[in-house]
Structure formats: C-alpha cells, structure tokens
Amino acid sequence: MASGQWDAQLPRWDSAFCPGVLGLEEPFQGIVLKHLDRAARAVIPELPATCKTKNAFIIFSENGSAMFDAIDKGVPTLGDGYDSSHVSKQDFEPPDRRIVAQLRQDRPVRWYRSTSLQYSNGAWGDASAQSAKFDNKGTLLRTTFSIVIVDQNLAAGASWGQLADYVAFVVLATPALGENFNQNSIMSLYDEGRFQSKAPSLMTPLDDAVLRALYAADPAQDAHAEQTQIAASVSNDVMHKARATH
Template sequence: MSLHALAVLSLLAGSPQQALPQQPPAAQAQEPATDLGEVTIEGRRLAGMARDFVGEIAAPAQRRGLARWRGDICVGVANLESERAQYVADRISTVAEDLGLSPGQPGCRANILVVFADDGQALAAALVDHNRRAFHLGVSGLDRGGEALERFAASIRPVRWWQVSLPVDRDTRERAVRLPGDLSPPVTTVRGVSRLNSQVVDELNKTIVIVDVDLVAGADIVQLADYVAMVSLAQVDPDADTTGFDTVLNVFSDPGSAPGLTPWDWSYLHALYGSERMRQNPGSIAGEVADGLARSRRSSDEAE
C-alpha cells in the first residue's frame, strides 16, 4: 500500500468524535381581470419538484435522520498544488460559515478531508482494504452500510465521498450510541418528551472526498470546489439522478449547466441547517427548499 494512502488513513482513523405568496384580493369590476392561474400552478409545481429533489439527493445513514455538521469543521486538501488547494479549502469553509458553522484554525485536525488522486478508484479500494473499520465501524446507523461502501471502493466516479455520522444528545453533544471498545453504553437524559423534537439528533463526524483528477477535467476549479462543498456539508446520494434539477451535482454530466452552487443547492443546504425538526422530517425540508426557491425568484425578478 502506498505511503500516500497510509497518510490519508491516519487522518481517518481517529475516533468519531415564509410561505409562498398568497393570491391577492380579487380585482374590482372596473379594473382588468388578472389571471392568477399560472401563479398557483407554478407554486404547486415548485413544491412538487422540491419534494422530488429532496427525495432524490438525501442519503442519511441507514435507519437514521439526516445529519449535519455542528460547531467547528476543519477542511484538509491533499495532493493538489497549494494555491488551488487553498481555494478549495477556503470555498468549503466559506459555504460552511454561511450555514452557521465555524471553520477551524490552521493546524486543526481535518474532519473534512479532500484527496486528489490520479486513480480515485484505486486509492479508494486501497484505503477500504487496508482499514475498513475507519469507514465502517460495524455499528448500524452511522453510515450507509456495507453495500454502499463497496460501491465507494469499486465504482468509477469523478468524485466519490464517504461520511460517518453519530447520534448525539442534542444539548450535550455526547454520543448516544455504543461503539466497539466502549465498556458501557452511553446514557442520554430525556429532558422533555415531544413528537416534534427528539433529544437524540444526528451529527456528521467525518467526511472523506476523493477526486479523480483525470475525470474532473471538464469542470473548472470554481465548479469543482462548490461540488465538493455540497457533498461535504450534506449527505448526498452519489447515485442520485439529478438531471431534471438545476444543481451543481450535474456539473460532470453537463459542465455548462451550473457555474457553481445554484439556488436549488443553497435552498437545500439552508433548509438542512435550519431547525432540528427539519432534519427529522424530509417533508419539512422540501417545503423550506420550495420557499427558498420562491424567495430567490422574487429577488431575481425585483433585481430585473
């Protein structure tokens, strides 16, 4: 196994630590009638597309809710020329900061690791083969499972990613799941009973992204950095079919489709990083995505 792959593994092996506008009052008889049918149809169509978009891209760990980062993130970029590596790290950190997160200081231990490789599939396979436990801890509900890990290691993709999340106490951020090696199970104190908010929530713990430099040649560094930001900060299904949506996730199939993160992407991220209730109810995320898109369209219309 290469020294490069071993170095990557050393960073992975640590313990997991407004509603849509309503119709205006009917016009007076002497004024020209206003046909509002298209507004209603567009609103319903947008809401349906938002549900489809969320349903297509969201990929939580097995039998768990959608996870997100909380608090600090630390981005590391390996095997890329320093100026471009800094741009990728800064862009991910900037997007994270916009979502309320705190980028780590220089020298922090990376929990988002982006590795550029001449052969992404070979590197992924070597990493998984050398230390599978760094990716799959053997506890259900922390990742997407063994079959997904095999696809991560074996598939041919411009960019591949793997994430580990942890159920934690919402207030204390203590682990709420027993991991291999624990002498006793963690204890979570229930401080209130609610059907809308759970005491236990899911937090992203680490993400590794492997970029195959030969397969991303059609995208520029701006598009690539935004793509990596999207899949680093949210649990995105690598097999999602996003051809019907305006998203940076289409950048490798159609490089001209998106200059970077689109209003769809931003609306999804802001919904994900909204209330805890949003993450436990994908339908709420879809509704907030639709509202965000409607606000974006109104802002664009006003600017014009």
C-alpha cells in the same frame, strides 16, 4: 437533494468541522478550501477561525479507485466511530459491503461519511436508534467524519470553481452517491458519471437553499417532520428568490 432515509434524520456537521485537502498543490488546494470554508460558514454557526483535528478529507488522485482501495485496506471502518467515543458495537464494524462496492466503481467523485447520534444533553448514542418510529426528540444526527475522493482524470472538464463548489456541497450535504440531480444544481456537474458542460458554473440559489434548510432544521422533531420542514423551506426560499427577480 440531500437525500436520506425517510425514517432517519439527515446528518449535518457541527462546529467541530475541520476540512483538509490532500493531493493538490497551491493555488488549487487553496481554491478548494476557500470555497468549502465560505459555504460552511454560511450554515454552520460558531465555526472557529482555525481548526486542528481534520475530520473531512478531500483527496485528489489520478486514479480514484486505486486510492479508495488503499484507504479501504488501511482504514476498513472508513472513519466510522471517529467521534462517538466507541459507544456502540457498530462503531467497530466496517461499512456495509454494498456501500463499499459502490465506492469501488469508477466515478469522477466518490464520497463516504460517518455519523453519530448526539442527544440534547451532549451525550453520544447509537445512530441506528434514530428513527421516526421511535419518535426520538432532542437528537441530532451529526456528521463526524467524511472522505471525498476526486479522480482528476475522470473529473476533467470542470473549472476549479465548479469543482470546488461541487466538493463543498458534497461535504456539507452528502447526497446519495450515484444519483442524477436537478439541472439547476451544481450537483448535476457529473450526472451520468461524467462531466456535464451545461452544468451551473457555481453553486446556485437552489443549492444555497438546500444547505440553509438542512442546517436550520429543528432537530427536536421526528425524522418525517424534519424532512418535511426542509423541503418546505427550500420551496419557499426558491419561490421567494424567483419573485424577487421578476
């Protein structure tokens, strides 16, 4: 579900994670932040009680495509290089235009994340170097910046709890944009690009298992081994819970 290239690590946030919600009044802004904070604290160790430097922006707009166009025009890098000290040429380049084309398409929720490679000694490196082919050890692909745009018109139909949990999973796992998802996941809420009335009402045990496995995976292994570990952990977790309920 937290899909990625088979030869690349799956990114995750660290304790610098600091979300902000724009375009919503209270109490709805608080609902989204509460759900996101609860999900993040379950998987990210040592999150501070408060944070100052926002790096995960959830933006609510009546026209998601127009909002993205405005962001793309003002910040064409979409946050790339935000937290890696401009250590590689890639940090100064905008995202692949094929990705941008996907982000321009009308959809209830769209998202983009920036990543940087962090070595075991704390130094930052070029994220493109992380590959199972190079057998890198002791590295962690960090999510360092993300933008999530919710089109309030296209996203209509979901409860605030559903939408908040959907956004929380997107921010923490960043699955591939435009995919359809397992019906036992909150991510099926907008399968086929529209609200699905039979989707779960909140994050499910499957969603919890995916997030736990993603954030608990040992980074000191190549990408193939990491993703195999995550898949096995999710399977074991779900099977254990299934046995416990019977």
